[in-house]
Amino acid sequence: MSWLTNFVRPRIRALVRKDNGGNNLWHKCPACERMIFHRDLDAANAVCPHCDHHMPIKPARRLALLLDEGGWERVEVPAVPVDPLRFRDRKRYGDRLKEAQTETEEKDAVIVVQGRLDGRPVVVAAFNFGFIGGSMGIAVGEAILAAANRAVTQRAPLIVITASGGARMQEGALSLMQMPRTTIAVDQVKAAGLPYIVVMTHPTTGGVTASFAMLGDIAMAEPGAIIGFAGARVIEETIGQALPKGFQRAEYLLDHGMLDMVVHRRDLRDRLIRVLGLLTAGRRAEGAPATAMAALPAPASA
Amino acid sequence: MQTYLDFEKPVAELEGKIEELRHVSDGSGVNIVEEVDRLKAKADRLLRSTYAKLTPWQKAQVARHPERPHFSDVVKAVVEDFTPLAGDRRFAEDVALAGGLGRVGGRAVMLIGHEKGSDTEGRVRHNFGMARPEGYRKAMRLMRLAERFGLPVVSLVDTPGAFPGIDAEERGQAEAIARCIQTGLSLRVPFVAAIVGEGGSGGAIALATADRVIMFEHAIYSVISPEGCASILWRDGAHAAEAAEALKLTAQDLQRLGLIDRIVPEPLGGAQRDPAAAAKSLAQAIGAALAELDGLAPDDLVARRGEKFLAMGRTGLG
Numbered sequence: 001m002s003w004l005t006n007f008v009r010p011r012i013r014a015l016v017r018k019d020n021g022g023n024n025l026w027h028k029c030p031a032c033e034r035m036i037f038h039r040d041l042d043a044a045n046a047v048c049p050h051c052d053h054h055m056p057i058k059p060a061r062r063l064a065l066l067l068d069e070g071g072w073e074r075v076e077v078p079a080v081p082v083d084p085l086r087f088r089d090r091k092r093y094g095d096r097l098k099e100a101q102t103e104t105e106e107k108d109a110v111i112v113v114q115g116r117l118d119g120r121p122v123v124v125a126a127f128n129f130g131f132i133g134g135s136m137g138i139a140v141g142e143a144i145l146a147a148a149n150r151a152v153t154q155r156a157p158l159i160v161i162t163a164s165g166g167a168r169m170q171e172g173a174l175s176l177m178q179m180p181r182t183t184i185a186v187d188q189v190k191a192a193g194l195p196y197i198v199v200m201t202h203p204t205t206g207g208v209t210a211s212f213a214m215l216g217d218i219a220m221a222e223p224g225a226i227i228g229f230a231g232a233r234v235i236e237e238t239i240g241q242a243l244p245k246g247f248q249r250a251e252y253l254l255d256h257g258m259l260d261m262v263v264h265r266r267d268l269r270d271r272l273i274r275v276l277g278l279l280t281a282g283r284r285a286e287g288a289p290a291t292a293m294a295a296l297p298a299p300a301s302a
Numbered sequence: 303m304q305t306y307l308d309f310e311k312p313v314a315e316l317e318g319k320i321e322e323l324r325h326v327s328d329g330s331g332v333n334i335v336e337e338v339d340r341l342k343a344k345a346d347r348l349l350r351s352t353y354a355k356l357t358p359w360q361k362a363q364v365a366r367h368p369e370r371p372h373f374s375d376v377v378k379a380v381v382e383d384f385t386p387l388a389g390d391r392r393f394a395e396d397v398a399l400a401g402g403l404g405r406v407g408g409r410a411v412m413l414i415g416h417e418k419g420s421d422t423e424g425r426v427r428h429n430f431g432m433a434r435p436e437g438y439r440k441a442m443r444l445m446r447l448a449e450r451f452g453l454p455v456v457s458l459v460d461t462p463g464a465f466p467g468i469d470a471e472e473r474g475q476a477e478a479i480a481r482c483i484q485t486g487l488s489l490r491v492p493f494v495a496a497i498v499g500e501g502g503s504g505g506a507i508a509l510a511t512a513d514r515v516i517m518f519e520h521a522i523y524s525v526i527s528p529e530g531c532a533s534i535l536w537r538d539g540a541h542a543a544e545a546a547e548a549l550k551l552t553a554q555d556l557q558r559l560g561l562i563d564r565i566v567p568e569p570l571g572g573a574q575r576d577p578a579a580a581a582k583s584l585a586q587a588i589g590a591a592l593a594e595l596d597g598l599a600p601d602d603l604v605a606r607r608g609e610k611f612l613a614m615g616r617t618g619l620g
């Protein structure tokens with residue numbers, strides 16, 4: 001990194017802060033704590049230019065990064081019962097939902113689109129960690145089911161990009177039942193002979209990991225992502241000892257045989273294209289109709 | 303000696319009095335049979351009224367009662383020819399998750415289930431019923447074995463949850479649970495799951511993707527423990543009773559939500575007061591559930607099981 005980015009800009013940031021309080025021109029990397037100019041961060045798709053720390057990005061941005069330009073279509077997710085348990089803790093779940101909806105302008109934590117990846121039709125389900133921690137309730141289950149259904153009917157591969165704290169506990173056992181329901185969903189894709197690829201981003205834990213996320217034909221993760229079943233704090237409290245360095249990080253899971261690869265965000269699109277190309281080069285893919293995306297507009301870049 | 307829960311104190315006092323009277327009568331020869339009977343009737347009435355209106359948090363305590371029948375107690379009481387089977391053939395034998403062949407009501411089945419242990423030493427050995435990945439991988443192996451020989455699978459769910467440990471994470475706890483769910487859903491033989499005590503989260507659903515899910519009257523089944531939920535959402539574990547209420551984790555709530563199929567009656571005052579009778583009640587319900595699945599073709603079983611889980615949350619809420 002240059003002297004300019006490492007030294008001068010943080011200095012400027014400090015000056016700016018003194019002068020007029022908060023502004024959004026500079027970001028502090030939560031990993032290396034160095035300052036990043038907002039345009040640099042944006043250009044690097046929220047990956048720290050100093051240390052490669054991958055910061056969260058919104059699903060829309062993620063999809064723009066992965067898919068061919070233009071020609072996407074949102075896949076409708078069926079409406080679900082709102083707050084089926086009338087759950088209330090310190091706050092009403094109904095109010096939490098409304099707030100998250102207002103903030104994200106989405107109905108729930110997963111959006112589903114059909115688009116193209118290097119010209120190839122794909123269905124992508126992307127989690128928004130900003131929506132109640134990407135937690136999985138009935139709506140997320142229905143989104144994964146809708147994505148799987150679209151993949152099967154269009155004979156397109158399914159890509160799921162996870163970022164979730166686990167089950168939506170405000171939906172009680174109904175959220176627990178999303179584990180079998182989403183498993184059924186991805187099994188339908190597999191039964192149809194279509195690739196099912198999971199890209200795990202920070203963090204992917206709990207019931208999401210222990211269901212469809214760990215069932216990918218290919219399991220990818222972004223560098224440094226926390227991936228696991230139990231939370232680190234719970235484990236520490238249970239066993240009363242410190243956790244090993246890098247515990248539950250993507251690289252740790254790779255070492256322990258739980259992932260195929262850890263992929264830098266800038267390489268993700270190319271890696272997906274290559275993997276899908278290879279997976280579908282076999283016998284099964286030959287029978288698949290090539291006209292599945294006929295209803296969609298052609299990619300703008302074509 | 304009976305272990306009394308906090309809310310059972312009035313019952314404990316009455317039963318203590320009865321014991322005292324019996325003791326006195328032994329030595330003095332005074333006839334106090336009538337008085338004992340009167341107190342016993344009173345204690346029963348008290349138990350009945352207490353257990354008829356247990357709060358969800360009280361049910362959580364009953365579900366975790368140390369004297370409730372665990373896997374091995376049920377096996378002793380109602381399973382003939384039980385033949386334990388061990389190991390996942392990959393890493394280890396996990397005694398937190400028991401399994402084996404046996405006969406329930408004359409019918410040969412594959413039994414799998416969490417084992418919590420019955421005394422301090424046993425609880426530690428069985429890791430309090432918290433299985434590691436090898437436990438779930440053993441369960442999968444036994445399910446597939448059952449399938450190969452056309453034997454129904456019966457699971458007994460009783461766990462605080464999957465073990466939160468470094469080793470468990472290293473060996474892929476999440477993947478093991480996911481595959482176990484997948485295996486259960488795809489089984490081409492009848493599958494009955496019974497929630498007998500504590501149905502804790504992912505560790506429970508791993509064994510409960512069944513054609514029929516039955517549940518003891520005072521068992522609980524939840525996405526998270528009331529304490530865990532309280533410490534996250536209320537930021538204070540002391541709100542566990544409120545969390546238990548909000549989570550709708552009782553058999554009665556879950557039946558209303560369409561998530562379980564049948565409630566299995568427990569003896570008066572809970573399964574812990576008469577584990578053998580509770581096991582009989584359970585065996586009867588398992589037999590009835592298996593009978594409902596008789597004659598279904600493997601394809602139908604798998605399809606109906608899938609439809610049943612897909613329907614959850616879509617219909618019948620409220």
Ligand SMILES: [Zn+2]
Binds near residue numbers: 052053
């Ligand atoms: Zn950094």
